[in-house]
Amino acid sequence: MRPDPWELDDHADLRTATVVLLDGPQQELSYAVPDSMVDQVLPGVRVRVPLGRGNRPAVGYCVAVEMKSGSTMRLKPVTEALDPMPLLSPALLRLARWMADYYLCPLTAALETILPAGVRDGAGTRLTTYLSVDAEALKKSADKKLTQKQAAILKLLERDGPMTQVDLLRTAKCTAGPVTALRRKGLIRSQAERVQKSQADGVEVRRQKNFTLNDEQRNALERITSAMHEKTHRTILVHGVTGSGKTEVYIQAMQEALRFGRQAIVLVPEISLTPQTVERFRSRFGEVAVLHSHLTDAERHWHWRQIAEGKVSVVVGARSAVFAPTPHLGLIVLDEEHESSFKQDVTPRYHARDVARIRAEAEGVPLVLGSATPSLESWRKANQGEFSLVEMPNRVEDRPLPDVGTIDLRVDANRGSVTRGAIGRHLHKAISNALETGGQVILLLNRRGYSTHIQCPSCGFVLVCPHCEIALTHHRQHEIALCHFCDYETAAPAECPECHFEGIRYSGVGTQRLEAEVRARFPHSPCLRMDADAMQGRGSHERAFAAFREGKIKILLGTQMIAKGLDFPNVTLVGVINADTALHLPDFRAAERTFQLVTQVAGRTGRGPKGGRVLVQSMQPEHPAIQAAVRHDYAAFARGELPIREALRYPPFTSMIRLIVRGPVEEIALEFAKTLAVRLRELLPDDGDKTREARILGPAPAPFAKLRGLFRFHIQLQCGDGKRLRDATRELLAKLEAPKEVQWIADVEPIDMM
Ligand code: ADP
Ligand code: ZN
Numbered sequence: 108m109r110p111d112p113w114e115l116d117d118h119a120d121l122r123t124a125t126v127v128l129l130d131g132p133q134q135e136l137s138y139a140v141p142d143s144m145v146d147q148v149l150p151g152v153r154v155r156v157p158l159g160r161g162n163r164p165a166v167g168y169c170v171a172v173e174m175k176s177g178s179t180m181r182l183k184p185v186t187e188a189l190d191p192m193p194l195l196s197p198a199l200l201r202l203a204r205w206m207a208d209y210y211l212c213p214l215t216a217a218l219e220t221i222l223p224a225g226v227r228d229g230a231g232t233r234l235t236t237y238l239s240v241d242a243e244a245l246k247k248s249a250d251k252k253l254t255q256k257q258a259a260i261l262k263l264l265e266r267d268g269p270m271t272q273v274d275l276l277r278t279a280k281c282t283a284g285p286v287t288a289l290r291r292k293g294l295i296r297s298q299a300e301r302v303q304k305s306q307a308d309g310v311e312v313r314r315q316k317n318f319t320l321n322d323e324q325r326n327a328l329e330r331i332t333s334a335m336h337e338k339t340h341r342t343i344l345v346h347g348v349t350g351s352g353k354t355e356v357y358i359q360a361m362q363e364a365l366r367f368g369r370q371a372i373v374l375v376p377e378i379s380l381t382p383q384t385v386e387r388f389r390s391r392f393g394e395v396a397v398l399h400s401h402l403t404d405a406e407r408h409w410h411w412r413q414i415a416e417g418k419v420s421v422v423v424g425a426r427s428a429v430f431a432p433t434p435h436l437g438l439i440v441l442d443e444e445h446e447s448s449f450k451q452d453v454t455p456r457y458h459a460r461d462v463a464r465i466r467a468e469a470e471g472v473p474l475v476l477g478s479a480t481p482s483l484e485s486w487r488k489a490n491q492g493e494f495s496l497v498e499m500p501n502r503v504e505d506r507p508l509p510d511v512g513t514i515d516l517r518v519d520a521n522r523g524s525v526t527r528g529a530i531g532r533h534l535h536k537a538i539s540n541a542l543e544t545g546g547q548v549i550l551l552l553n554r555r556g557y558s559t560h561i562q563c564p565s566c567g568f569v570l571v572c573p574h575c576e577i578a579l580t581h582h583r584q585h586e587i588a589l590c591h592f593c594d595y596e597t598a599a600p601a602e603c604p605e606c607h608f609e610g611i612r613y614s615g616v617g618t619q620r621l622e623a624e625v626r627a628r629f630p631h632s633p634c635l636r637m638d639a640d641a642m643q644g645r646g647s648h649e650r651a652f653a654a655f656r657e658g659k660i661k662i663l664l665g666t667q668m669i670a671k672g673l674d675f676p677n678v679t680l681v682g683v684i685n686a687d688t689a690l691h692l693p694d695f696r697a698a699e700r701t702f703q704l705v706t707q708v709a710g711r712t713g714r715g716p717k718g719g720r721v722l723v724q725s726m727q728p729e730h731p732a733i734q735a736a737v738r739h740d741y742a743a744f745a746r747g748e749l750p751i752r753e754a755l756r757y758p759p760f761t762s763m764i765r766l767i768v769r770g771p772v773e774e775i776a777l778e779f780a781k782t783l784a785v786r787l788r789e790l791l792p793d794d795g796d797k798t799r800e801a802r803i804l805g806p807a808p809a810p811f812a813k814l815r816g817l818f819r820f821h822i823q824l825q826c827g828d829g830k831r832l833r834d835a836t837r838e839l840l841a842k843l844e845a846p847k848e849v850q851w852i853a854d855v856e857p858i859d860m861m
């Protein structure tokens with residue numbers, strides 16, 4: 108044994124562990140690894156270490172172990188390793204470092220994002236004590252007297268191996284007495300082990316065979332598999348229209364990865380993690396780890412172990428499944444890559460697409476991004492050759508893309524024949540037709556609630572949330588006015604709270620009012636509403652989709668929840684109630700969002716032999732985003748939109764960081780935001796180099812200027828050189844102390860601009 112590291116002479120080799128503490132200072136600390144712990148203190152293991160002058164015990168992650176020769180350091184030793192095995196592979200540790208650096212968050216925040224809480228806490232495991240014979244002691248103690256019962260117990264343990272006391276007593280048919288005696292003599296020892304209860308969901312699905320790929324699909328598959336066999340990373344953007352059979356391509360690419368003993372991760376937006384999607388993968392692969400946000404900690408931990416031990420090869424999940432601890436990763440697929448839910452909206456504010464790319468690069472495997480409406484970020488990279496582009500412009504089996512028509516809501520209004528409610532004359536007729544010919548109908552309205560606006564026509568007063576200053580939405584079920592941000596609710600007023608005028612007006616159509624209208628217009632066609640309010644119970648999605656699939660429901664209406672990824676062959680009409688809801692938001696991606704939503708919902712029809720059509724109601728049907736969606740012309744949309752982004756120096760032509768300052772006192776928050784902006788202008792001077800030129804906008808009140816009682820200001824940074832922005836912001840985060848009660852965050856490459 109080596110001496111205690113404290114006493115090491117100055118020139119000995121020293122094994123050191125770099126440790127990041129869970130709480131407390133974020134810098135990395137070095138500790139000595141005692142010889143007795145060499146096999147336990149490994150990167151990715153949590154350790155207990157002494158901290159400060161009082162050697163207060165603290166817990167942290169060991170993130171690196173190094174041999175330092177000829178060291179003159181006098182380091183304190185690690186006290187204890189807390190995990191029997193590393194929880195994070197070297198690859199995932201590197202990913203955590205990248206996240207901390209890129210998204211400007213503490214390393215521990217990145218580590219704890221990668222490692223689910225259920226894994227950290229050992230959820231669903233029990234500490235069980237096993238008894239076994241201590242062979243050494245038994246040999247030495249041949250002379251010790253044993254009773255008959257005691258001898259029998261030892262024999263049993265020798266024959267059957269370690270077992271719990273309960274099992275031992277049952278098998279040996281004895282009381283605890285002789286066992287206790289044997290333990291006292293030191294002939295039996297006990298050892299604690301963590302055991303995990305199976306959380307397998309036991310879902311059985313009918314196995315299905317592969318489709319024979321068409322030429323487009325085969326080409327896409329070849330591009331992916333050849334990248335896989337090159338064993339170098341490549342990002343492949345599959346731009347395929349809705350129904351072009353992208354999922355089939357992913358499945359067969361994954362099968363290829365599995366043939367070589369590799370694992371595959373498929374990331375889908377939480378919203379499309381429907382039973383339908385999951386079943387498609389289960390029916391081909393049998394066992395699939397499905398990681399969605401409703402798992403209990405114990406279930407998550409169970410899946411995590413199965414994946415880490417290589418017992419399951421296919422992982423399907425939402426955003427955080429990008430961190431699945433696959434030891435033999437072969438492929439990552441990220442479907443609907445344009446979806447904003449791939450970005451996390453709390454620290455660390457990571458985007459799964461970017462994390463997936465860094466991970467795929469580091470592990471030398473392909474990343475497949477798929478979408479009918481790629482983000483302009485990915486589209487530009489594909490056009491610049493940074494990503495490989497695969498086009499799938501046709502639907503499978505020569506199915507046509509649906510015919511998309513627009514209905515100008517202004518015309519209806521001008522004619523004076525204002526149709527009462529949300530469904531115009533044209534749309535009403537189309538719905539009747541579809542129903543009469545045995546088809547089903549989907550109606551999209553991206554606003555929940557009954558009335559979205561409560562205003563007094565006499566004094567102009569608008570009912571807003573006192574904490575958020577967002578207009579309250581009327582929900583009829585409990586006659587309340589509800590804040591969709593913070594859930595504040597108040598009784599729906601019968602008269603104006605300001606001037607007591609009795610004719611306060613409820614206007615603006617939400618999904619609840621649309622549902623009432625549909626029931627009134629088509630009383631003989633069962634309809635179902637799907638939105639966050641209606642779909643609260645566990646399994647409610649499944650039940651709703653099943654009823655629609657079986658044809659018990661004729662009209663499905665709802666928010667974007669119904670716009671994504673569904674495949675119902677009998678849907679012959681899709682109606683978009685109002686395509687303009689997202690068009691005028693103060694967000695530079697407003698047009699892109701609108702284009703995506705209309706294109707995606709249009710993709711829900713015409714999937715069967717009956718074909719299908721789409722009707723889009725809009726006040727501005729000539730808008731380029733709506734026109735491009737009508738013609739299924741992604742390239743045209745991109746051609747029109749990219750020059751606008753370039754002129755305004757928005758992403759994808761620049762990197763962006765959004766700083767948000769919030770606090771309960773408006774003046775104090777604003778004052779600090781101003782300080783931030785001044786400091787940033789100092790740190791990011793114009794040095795005449797166009798490629799590095801930083802644009803700093805603000806501070807200005809955020810579009811949501813007050814949320815949950817906090818006033819919000821934002822500053823927007825744009826620069827062709829993202830590293831320059833991150834470096835400046837990181838410096839401020841480290842140095843600038845915000846006044847008490849004021850919080851500020853930095854959102855790197857933000858998606859939410861509100
Ligand atoms: P996407 O993911 O591009 O929207 P899907 O993978 O959902 O398209 O495919 C649309 C439909 O076509 C699905 O019902 C799928 O089962 C079917 N399909 C896929 N590939 C083929 C093929 N080669 N031949 C026949 N049908 C196919
Ligand atoms: Zn509110």
